[in-house]
Amino acid sequence: MARRRQAVTIRHVAADVGVSLQTVSRVINNEPNVRPELKERVQEAITRLGYVPSIAAQRMSGSRSYLILALNDRDRTIADWRARQGTDWVDQMLLGGMLKCAEHGYRMIVELVDTHSDHVERELLAAIAALQPDGIILTPPHSDNPQIVRCLAEQQIPFARIGSKARDAGMPILMDDEGAAATATRYLVDHGHRRIGFIAGAAEYNLSGWRVDGWKLAMAEAGLPTDGLLHAGDFSYASGERAARALLALPEPPTAIIASSDQMALATLEVARQNGLAVPRDLSLVSFDNTPMMQFTQPPLTAIDQPIAATASKAVELIIAAQKGDHLPEAVTVIPASLVARGSVADARQTVSA
Amino acid sequence: MARRRQAVTIRHVAADVGVSLQTVSRVINNEPNVRPELKERVQEAITRLGYVPSIAAQRMSGSRSYLILALNDRDRTIADWRARQGTDWVDQMLLGGMLKCAEHGYRMIVELVDTHSDHVERELLAAIAALQPDGIILTPPHSDNPQIVRCLAEQQIPFARIGSKARDAGMPILMDDEGAAATATRYLVDHGHRRIGFIAGAAEYNLSGWRVDGWKLAMAEAGLPTDGLLHAGDFSYASGERAARALLALPEPPTAIIASSDQMALATLEVARQNGLAVPRDLSLVSFDNTPMMQFTQPPLTAIDQPIAATASKAVELIIAAQKGDHLPEAVTVIPASLVARGSVADARQTVSA
């Protein structure tokens, strides 16, 4: 291929207006100390010539690269893509993150890194060296991966930690898993349920624990017992199946179940069917994440929506602010999650209390 | 923010081994004229020091940027993301394209551009100027947008055109829409259907026409009439609803319908239900694209799968080959599409022929 040069450079603009490169640079970066009149002339020339700064050159001269990396777990992400079950985590990240990036002239690059490999750090440093991003967005389970967090802290790169509460480094952003679980629980309590089962997610994800906490909290609030009503899963369909079977085999089975993932909710739905239980008549069901397929199940599932787009957008904002040296929030940023009511919750049937 | 410099540069490696920068550069780029022994020593040092070339610097000095842009239509993409109906086009592009990129040390950046704006060209040139990508992947309807194609051809940037047959510029890659439509039609014919309706997609997309062609071809092959059996839609649910209603209101309605998009298939399913028609007993249905939700409908829909990942992967391969100056395929690259049989097709009922 022919060597490709920039069509219009800062030089052309400077020559056109008859000023120095530096003045043009100042205008581009919106720096002070340029006479309004001059600034205007430069801007006019920029528009007229269609000049756009090369981010490579900007990066080279030590300023920003205008690149933000969204770091996702390789195995899980690829597995989701291949499974084609409608998980739209990456899409929602792009929707929130990429559009926010665009507003500020940044680009978002999705990068996959293996949490479980012993060379996470090497992979990460390689990506940083190659791209020199201005910031990095960590998603679970990376957000609380000590190796990754330490590495990033050492590199002094601003990074957001989605789904983390840690205050030791980076900027934690929470999707309020605990609050959401409590909301789901209260919603069921309000519908008259007293035995509410909970299927937890993978222990590797801290948010799994927070969701359990929220459930326990709301159950305690309502004076309801939780013993035996908690079963562990790992977000997968298979694990949901096992947990649902166990829960429904209880001597006094729950009349409602909250599943920590859509896949596990789907599994619960199927197990209920197999047990001759109609949802929501015999069993109410609330799911977590609200991926697209929740609208298409029979019945459509009531779910806690994970506000991924809003969270990613906020993460980008924080990074850009940090990069500019702006004041950052002291507390953990919390993005509220909401319950999407559909057709899988009904009033608990009037059981004659024994 | 503190000015961040490369931790390990080509300089460090050169100093470490005791050779010139140029020699290290040659090793990195796998160029000839380096003694094997030396090459090995350099490579060892690179590994040991954890050196990774800066893409920005590589770009600056006139070589590759190792960046490939995936250009999608802004409005449609954002609408899909917001709608959260499980469209996983972007995910599949990443699955195929990004992973192939990674194999070659490239990154893929998703870029949204407005096909319909009068400043497409400006947007495009801005992205090119900012990123200086080594190649661009066009997706429908960009792939046949004359402004975009001309602009890219002028820029001499290698670009792949997904869903295009045009041989005037760039590298066309087809997902064999025509063949797939014919396959779907033959599949229905084999099931005894003789009146097979077709709901076309948006005219703006050339593939809409090819799908119609495939259907017409297979119908002709089977000696079946097509008059009145074709209705136009625009891929949307609403348009599918209208088309399905029209088709089913025919004096002699079809016993099977092929919809050019999943959304239109969904609409058809609903219209059939409203008309008291059971799918597949009273109406067989084949859909196009095979987005994730097709597995979750009642019944699950038989669909033509769009091989997006394979296509994106191929597009990246072509671009990298073009960039290296390799020999390129003369003909249009065709990626086969396949039919995924599920539960929405049944044998045509024995109607006493009049």
Add this chain to the structure above:
DNA sequence: TTGAAAGCGCTAACAG
């Protein structure tokens, strides 16, 4: 086969 010099487009640091 190897190395030295020049420069890509831009900005930081310093002058004026």
Add this chain to the structure above:
DNA sequence: CTGTTAGCGCTTTCAA
């Protein structure tokens, strides 16, 4: 307020 100078890290000449 504006301009000049010196690189950033790499590759492309060109020379040895």
